[in-house]
Amino acid sequence: MPVPGIFPAGPARTRQQRPHWFLAGLFALCAALAPAAAARSEPLPAASRLFISGFVLDAHRAPVREARLRLAVDGRPRQLRTHGIESPSLVTGADGEFLAETALDGKLKAGKTVTLTIDKPGFRTATVSLAPAAFATRDGDYLAEREVVLSRRAGFGFWLAAAVLLGVYLLITLELIHRTVVAMLGASFLLALSAIGGKFIPELKIISFAGAVAKVDFNVIFLLFGMMVIVGVLKESGLFQWAAARCYSLARGRILVLSVMLMLLTAIASAFLDNVTTMLLIAPVTIEIAVALGISPIAFLLPEIMAANVGGAATLIGDPPNIMIGSYAGLTFLDFLGSLGLVCVLALLPLLLLSRRIFAADYAAATVEDRGQFARELRAAHRITDRGLLGVGLVILVLVIGLFTSHGYWHMEVSVAALIGAALLFSYALLTGRVRLQEFIEREIDWGTLLFFIFLFMIIGAVEEAGLLAAIADGILHLSRAHLGLAIALILWGSALASAFVDNIPFTATMLPVTAYLSQAIPGAEGHVLWWALALGACFGGNGTLIGASANVVTVGIAEARGFHIGFLRFFRFGFLYMLISVALCHLWLILVF
Numbered sequence: 255m256p257v258p259g260i261f262p263a264g265p266a267r268t269r270q271q272r273p274h275w276f277l278a279g280l281f282a283l284c285a286a287l288a289p290a291a292a293a294r295s296e297p298l299p300a301a302s303r304l305f306i307s308g309f310v311l312d313a314h315r316a317p318v319r320e321a322r323l324r325l326a327v328d329g330r331p332r333q334l335r336t337h338g339i340e341s342p343s344l345v346t347g348a349d350g351e352f353l354a355e356t357a358l359d360g361k362l363k364a365g366k367t368v369t370l371t372i373d374k375p376g377f378r379t380a381t382v383s384l385a386p387a388a389f390a391t392r393d394g395d396y397l398a399e400r401e402v403v404l405s406r407r408a409g410f411g412f413w414l415a416a417a418v419l420l421g422v423y424l425l426i427t428l429e430l431i432h433r434t435v436v437a438m439l440g441a442s443f444l445l446a447l448s449a450i451g452g453k454f455i456p457e458l459k460i461i462s463f464a465g466a467v468a469k470v471d472f473n474v475i476f477l478l479f480g481m482m483v484i485v486g487v488l489k490e491s492g493l494f495q496w497a498a499a500r501c502y503s504l505a506r507g508r509i510l511v512l513s514v515m516l517m518l519l520t521a522i523a524s525a526f527l528d529n530v531t532t533m534l535l536i537a538p539v540t541i542e543i544a545v546a547l548g549i550s551p552i553a554f555l556l557p558e559i560m561a562a563n564v565g566g567a568a569t570l571i572g573d574p575p576n577i578m579i580g581s582y583a584g585l586t587f588l589d590f591l592g593s594l595g596l597v598c599v600l601a602l603l604p605l606l607l608l609s610r611r612i613f614a615a616d617y618a619a620a621t622v623e624d625r626g627q628f629a630r631e632l633r634a635a636h637r638i639t640d641r642g643l644l645g646v647g648l649v650i651l652v653l654v655i656g657l658f659t660s661h662g663y664w665h666m667e668v669s670v671a672a673l674i675g676a677a678l679l680f681s682y683a684l685l686t687g688r689v690r691l692q693e694f695i696e697r698e699i700d701w702g703t704l705l706f707f708i709f710l711f712m713i714i715g716a717v718e719e720a721g722l723l724a725a726i727a728d729g730i731l732h733l734s735r736a737h738l739g740l741a742i743a744l745i746l747w748g749s750a751l752a753s754a755f756v757d758n759i760p761f762t763a764t765m766l767p768v769t770a771y772l773s774q775a776i777p778g779a780e781g782h783v784l785w786w787a788l789a790l791g792a793c794f795g796g797n798g799t800l801i802g803a804s805a806n807v808v809t810v811g812i813a814e815a816r817g818f819h820i821g822f823l824r825f826f827r828f829g830f831l832y833m834l835i836s837v838a839l840c841h842l843w844l845i846l847v848f
Contacts, residue, residue, distance in 0.1 A: 302358040306384070308400040309350045310372055314724060315767045317350025318404055320462060321374040325354050328366050332356040348468055362386045362396050370400070375456050376411050376721050377404040406721040410457040415720035418444055422713060423755065426801065427822045433801070434702045437709035441466070444716045461716040469715025470708050471759060473669045474530070474574070474804055478704060480672025481534045484651060486698030487683045489538060491644035495636035498542035503629045509547070509617040513554055514606060516540060520558045521565030521602060525572045525591075527658055528668065529562035529805040536562075537812040546632055551818050553616035555809055556828050557609040560797050561602060562805045564836065567793035568598040571659065571668075574804075575753075575762040575792040582766045583773075583785050593786055597843045601794070601836045608832055643688055650679045703811035710801065714757045723764040726752055731768050738778045742787050742844050745769060749791025750837045754798025754830070762792050783848035790840040798833040800825040 306325070310318045324343045325332045333340040335355045346352045354370065362368075364386055373379040380402055389396040422440040426433045444460055452459025461469075488494070505512035516536070523532040536558060544551035566572030570580045570587040579585065610617075638644055657664070657671035683689045717723065730748045734741035745765070752761050769788050773779045796803025800810060800822045806829075810820045 302361060303395045304356050304358050304362065304368065304389070305395065305397045306352075306354045306368070306370060306400060307398075308352060308402060310346045310352060310402045310404060311350055312377075312404055312406060312724065314727060314764060316724075316764065317346075317348070318374060318377070319346055319348050319350060319468070320465060321346045321350070321352075321372050321377070321404065323352055323354055324371045325356055326369045326371070327356075327358070327362075329369070358396070362389065368398075370402075372402050372404065374404065375452075375459050376406060376409055376719070378407050380404055406724055408721065408725065410455075411460045412720045412722065412725075414447070414458070415444065415460050415717045416722055419713060419717050419722075419756070427826075429821055432702070433822075434706040434709070437706050437713065441709040441712040441716075444713065448716075461712075461719045465719065466712040466715055469718070469760075470711040471574075473667045474711075474759075475704060475707060476669035477528075477530060477672045478534075478707070478804075478808060479699065480669065480674075480676035481531050482699050483676035483680050484647070484654065484672070485534050485538065486694060487643070487679050487689065488647045488651070489698070490640060490683070490688055491647060492637060492639035493644055493647070494538040495542050496638050497539045498546065499629070499632040499636040501539065501543060502546070502632055507626075507629065509620045510610060512543070513557060513609060513613075513617065516543075516554055517557050517561040517602065517605065517609070521561040521568075521598070524562040524565035524805075525568045525595075525598075527655060528572055528574075529566035529803065530808055531658070531672070532562050532565075533559065533805045533809045534812070537809050541813065541816050541818070542636065546636070547620040549616050549620045551813060551816070552820055552824075553609075553613040555813055555818075555820070556825065557605060557613075559803075559806055559809050560605050560829065560832055563793055563796045563803050564598050564601050564605070566805075567790055568595045571661070573758075573793045573796075575758050576789050578759070578762050578766065579785055579789050582770070583782065585782065585785065589782070590789070593782070594789065597790070597840055600843070601839055604835045604839065605832060608828075608835070612828060640688065643683065643686075646682055647679055650675045653678075700808075700811045700815060703807055706807060706811075707804070710757065714760055717756065718760045718764070723752070723756065723761050726761070727764045727768045730765075731772070734772060734776070736776050738776050738783075739845065741772050741776055741779065741784060742848075743841065745772075745784055746787040746791040746837060746841055746844065749788055750795030750798070750833060753792045753795030754802040754833060758792040758796055758803065762788065765792075781848055783844060786848070787840075787844055790844075791837065794833060794836050794840060797829045797836070798826075799829065802829070 304327075310321045310323075312318050322343050322345055323334070325334055331342060333342060333356060334344050335357075336344045336353075344352065344354060366386060368384040368386075368389075370382040370384070371379065372382070382400055382402060384398055384400070386396075389398045391397070418440050422436055425431065425436040425439075445463055445466060448459045448461055449463070501512060501515060505515055520532055520536050523536070537555060540554045540558060541551045544554055563573070567576065568591060570576050570585070570590045576590060580587075580590065654671050654675035657666070657674070658668055661668050661671060680689075680694075683694075684691060726748060730744045734744055749758075749761065749765065752758075765788055769784050773782070773784050776784075793803075796806065800806050800820070806825070810825070813820055
């Protein structure tokens with residue numbers, strides 16, 4: 255019967271009554287579709303992915319960040335996927351690591367070549383070719399791992415960064431404007447040049463903003479900040495004024511003896527704390543003594559700075575380069591103390607003689623007619639004013655010092671110890687009304703010094719990225735020529751001279767793999783003598799200029815806050831001369847003993 259709306263009404267037909275042309279058409283249609291159905295039944299080649307991971311390093315095994323990677327298969331560039339986004343290239347991370355992923359149309363057949371191209375301004379372009387046999391397969395994907403070493407070249411960015419560093423030093427030397435402003439100008443110029451000029455000329459992209467921030471050693475910054483807070487709160491108790499009076503009494507009014515006492519105290523404290531913390535504690539006491547005697551504190555402060563850097567070289571924890579060397583070479587606290595302790599003591603002798611000669615007029619100007627009466631007046635005027643604050647402060651200070659000496663056991667940075675102590679002591683002082691927050695922050699925190707360090711780290715980081723420090727290390731490696739005596743001289747003096755003008759932390763990091771290679775390649779260097787040459791050069795070299803070591807800048811900032819200016823040239827005339835004498839003594843020591 256008819257189906258309404260589908261077939262028209264008409265006579266009903268049975269299956270036998272359908273015409274033959276209908277069956278013939280049906281068979282013809284099935285025959286036509288059979289090849290296509292058979293083709294669809296065969297499995298299609300599945301899309302595969304290709305992964306290449308690894309690290310990009312320089313010749314000194316240091317990671318190369320922000321290097322650009324491009325991938326091609328049989329000469330055809332491929333899109334790379336990173337975090338779900340496809341782009342023609344990708345860049346390495348902070349540790350030089352990369353993971354290149356691209357899609358393949360089917361399998362990676364024999365005869366095809368995968369080409370990885372890596373380039374970065376200041377480096378020669380590297381090309382890595384991989385055959386299909388170099389890949390492992392898993393679930394249809396192809397995986398390979400490669401380590402790529404880029405060789406440096408002294409391009410335009412190299413000379414530009416060196417020129418900026420030289421200009422910064424020149425302006426700091428001339429003292430036309432404050433050193434913090436000079437450092438800010440240098441850092442901002444390099445950042446702006448890299449961001450704007452790098453868009454048009456790749457060679458001008460010396461360092462990115464993220465790269466510059468990564469170069470800032472916030473361990474140093476927060477260590478300084480934390481200790482500034484602790485020292486500032488302790489100052490409210492009258493501790494430093496009392497200590498100044500006690501030092502004068504122990505020296506029995508003899509100024510030269512007093513100077514020697516302060517130098518020895520500074521050197522010993524720097525060996526078991528660090529030189530920056532020591533100067534933050536000693537400098538206020540020194541200034542109080544000098545003001546009471548009516549002489550310039552510079553006559554005491556400059557020898558103390560030298561003693562701090564010398565004492566810091568004696569132990570594993572005394573100076574950041576030693577911490578880096580100990581970690582890299584597997585050297586212990588006792589290794590440093592046993593090998594470098596005596597030479598550091600000997601290096602204090604020329605410091606005492608040089609200080610006596612140069613500052614004789616200042617010491618003579620502090621003569622007191624009645625020393626006993628003056629000592630009694632000094633003790634009466636410089637008393638402990640808040641014993642409760644002093645008690646809490648000393649307990650927290652002992653806690654901080656304990657964390658300093660055991661930070662390696664806890665795997666904790668020294669800045670964390672300083673921040674813990676600062677937070678506890680500052681909270682106590684605020685809750686008890688001993689200090690006012692805004693007033694304390696403005697008066698006791700030397701923001702100029704902190705900013706100077708931040709900008710200087712950025713400048714040195716740009717110089718490092720440009721390859722200047724690597725060029726110095728390569729020169730030392732090339733000139734040593736597998737001769738132990740020559741290698742000792744080059745590492746010691748090269749580290750000392752470089753550390754006097756650039757921060758010793760990035761230079762030491764650059765020299766670590768060079769020193770490790772020479773220690774294995776040169777006969778007779780198995781006894782760690784080259785490591786000791788690097789440690790002594792990096793630490794003693796910091797005495798050469800005002801910005802050669804962190805302790806120098808911190809002490810100068812403390813003196814300036816009290817109205818006593820220490821110029822670059824005045825520091826240089828005393829510090830560089832002593833640096834030459836002390837490094838020469840270390841050279842003789844290394845040759846005779848090791």
